[in-house]
Amino acid sequence: MEEFLDFLGDIPWWTWVLIFLALVAVRDIFFQKAHTISHNYPVVGHLRYWLESIGPEMRQYFVANNREELPFNRIERSWIYASAKKENNYEGFGTDRDIYKHQHLFIKNAMIGFQVPEKHPNIEHPYFVPCAKVMGAHNKRRKPYRPASIINVSAMSFGSLSAAAIESLNKGVEKCGAYHNTGEGGLSPYHKQGGDVIFHFGTGYFGVRSRDGGFSMDKLKVLVDENPCVKAIEIKLSQGAKPGKGGVLPGSKITHELAEIRGVEVGKDVISPPTHKAFSTIPELMDFIESIAEETGLPVGIKGAIGKIDQWQELADIMKKTGKGPDFITIDGGEGGTGAAPPSFADHVSLPWTYGFSSVYKIFLDHGLTDRIVFIGSGKLGFPGKAAMAFAMGVDCINVAREAMMSIGCIQAQVCHTNRCPAGVATQNKWRQSGINVPLKSDRLAQYFNTFKKEFLEITHAAGYEHPCQFHMEDIQVNVDDDYLSSDIRRVYKYQKEKVPFTSMQDLYNCEHLGGKKTT
Numbered sequence: 001m002e003e004f005l006d007f008l009g010d011i012p013w014w015t016w017v018l019i020f021l022a023l024v025a026v027r028d029i030f031f032q033k034a035h036t037i038s039h040n041y042p043v044v045g046h047l048r049y050w051l052e053s054i055g056p057e058m059r060q061y062f063v064a065n066n067r068e069e070l071p072f073n074r075i076e077r078s079w080i081y082a083s084a085k086k087e088n089n090y091e092g093f094g095t096d097r098d099i100y101k102h103q104h105l106f107i108k109n110a111m112i113g114f115q116v117p118e119k120h121p122n123i124e125h126p127y128f129v130p131c132a133k134v135m136g137a138h139n140k141r142r143k144p145y146r147p148a149s150i151i152n153v154s155a156m157s158f159g160s161l162s163a164a165a166i167e168s169l170n171k172g173v174e175k176c177g178a179y180h181n182t183g184e185g186g187l188s189p190y191h192k193q194g195g196d197v198i199f200h201f202g203t204g205y206f207g208v209r210s211r212d213g214g215f216s217m218d219k220l221k222v223l224v225d226e227n228p229c230v231k232a233i234e235i236k237l238s239q240g241a242k243p244g245k246g247g248v249l250p251g252s253k254i255t256h257e258l259a260e261i262r263g264v265e266v267g268k269d270v271i272s273p274p275t276h277k278a279f280s281t282i283p284e285l286m287d288f289i290e291s292i293a294e295e296t297g298l299p300v301g302i303k304g305a306i307g308k309i310d311q312w313q314e315l316a317d318i319m320k321k322t323g324k325g326p327d328f329i330t331i332d333g334g335e336g337g338t339g340a341a342p343p344s345f346a347d348h349v350s351l352p353w354t355y356g357f358s359s360v361y362k363i364f365l366d367h368g369l370t371d372r373i374v375f376i377g378s379g380k381l382g383f384p385g386k387a388a389m390a391f392a393m394g395v396d397c398i399n400v401a402r403e404a405m406m407s408i409g410c411i412q413a414q415v416c417h418t419n420r421c422p423a424g425v426a427t428q429n430k431w432r433q434s435g436i437n438v439p440l441k442s443d444r445l446a447q448y449f450n451t452f453k454k455e456f457l458e459i460t461h462a463a464g465y466e467h468p469c470q471f472h473m474e475d476i477q478v479n480v481d482d483d484y485l486s487s488d489i490r491r492v493y494k495y496q497k498e499k500v501p502f503t504s505m506q507d508l509y510n511c512e513h514l515g516g517k518k519t520t
Ligand SMILES: Cc1cc2nc3c(=O)[nH]c(=O)nc-3n(C[C@H](O)[C@H](O)[C@H](O)COP(=O)(O)O)c2cc1C
Pocket: 154, 155, 156, 157, 160, 161, 182, 183, 184, 185, 236, 238, 239, 240, 303, 332, 333, 335, 336, 337, 338, 339, 378, 379, 380, 381, 382, 399, 400, 401, 402, 403, 416, 426
């Protein structure tokens, strides 16, 4: 035996390497049948698969220029990271963008900007920018709600995001007075860390699901009664990344915790159908909204990505006739994110945000209904310049999903659908999420939101206004057709936004329905 071990020990290291490569070659040629490249080019064929697998990272770190990547380019990501860490988020030497390029936006500054008077709420609270409208005010809901921040966390479920990520987001929104939308996975303990919550559900009715997979009003009532942090309810009709796409949650992923939160059975596949069981027509949707608002007392809204507009027209007709309807409408853009979607849906189904929002807002404008509704926009709007455009077009608040993820450490690895998120944000893997330092990350979300609000307020003041709701369509110009033509967006989208009845920031500060904390 000793002699044999001595013999092995005498073999030089490079012979071992050759033996290993020979074994790989034998396997490639004779035993594996799945990969033609490995069969035809044994051993070296593996290089191709390896290079392909690290290609995205190589391009991101070494090849792509600052403005090239999608969904978010390096400049955008760096601005969020620096804002979240309270680092220097300025750039030097002037813009690196071609400002004559098609679709480039301009915000028109005033000759003399808005001068913040002494004793103005923003002197003591520089990040105080609440929503200028109250959700549920028109419909006289029992518990109206004024979001205390114009930027908020968009729908992302516990399930698509980790427990540590959800907890960081919720503690973060509490620190900056924003709200946290639960996403379709139900209300988890991680959503109940002090922040205002919008409870959101889709066709799976997770958290408010009856035994047969339908909607349970009794469960919703209990949920609302037991959780005063829930300030409003959002019914998801569709989302930009995958409108009309149902989903399957495989039984293998359904742990005891997830089953309890979502109201489903452990280990059993759960199907979310593409459409709702609780309603199938617009009048039925209207009744559904009213019954939820009646039973819970909370404002009720809908979320949708926009394609055809005939049913939005029908909704507006009925709202006009009955004087009732949703208290808020969230319009998601086709550029919106998701935990997982087929590329054909993400790339092609539903309109980009500006086209979708403008076509729906116009309908409500024509019906004289815009003052009744809080309009919320989502779809890469988490940057002050783009938010100014969205406010000029008619939104009252914006929701951010991926930008919020980045503020707590997401590196845009784009592997949310694999459970292998390297940053621990979009995974259920315990080890990966254990790297998330919740108190630190919650500060980062709050710092990103506060920096956003401060910079947006500065832009607002530069344009001569006190509050972003005062932006109108002629304040924003966009390059159209080719590099040499630019037009204000009223002419591009062919409507003028309805004036929001804003009085003063002080009145918003004194509002009895203001959510969040007044110290923001
Ligand atoms: C990980 C992840 C999970 C999401 N889950 C939901 C969801 O449960 N319901 C929903 O309506 N939208 C969901 N969305 C869409 C976002 O709420 C948002 O509408 C969209 O990403 C656009 O915002 P953004 O550009 O700021 O990311 C999800 C997005 C992401 C990235």
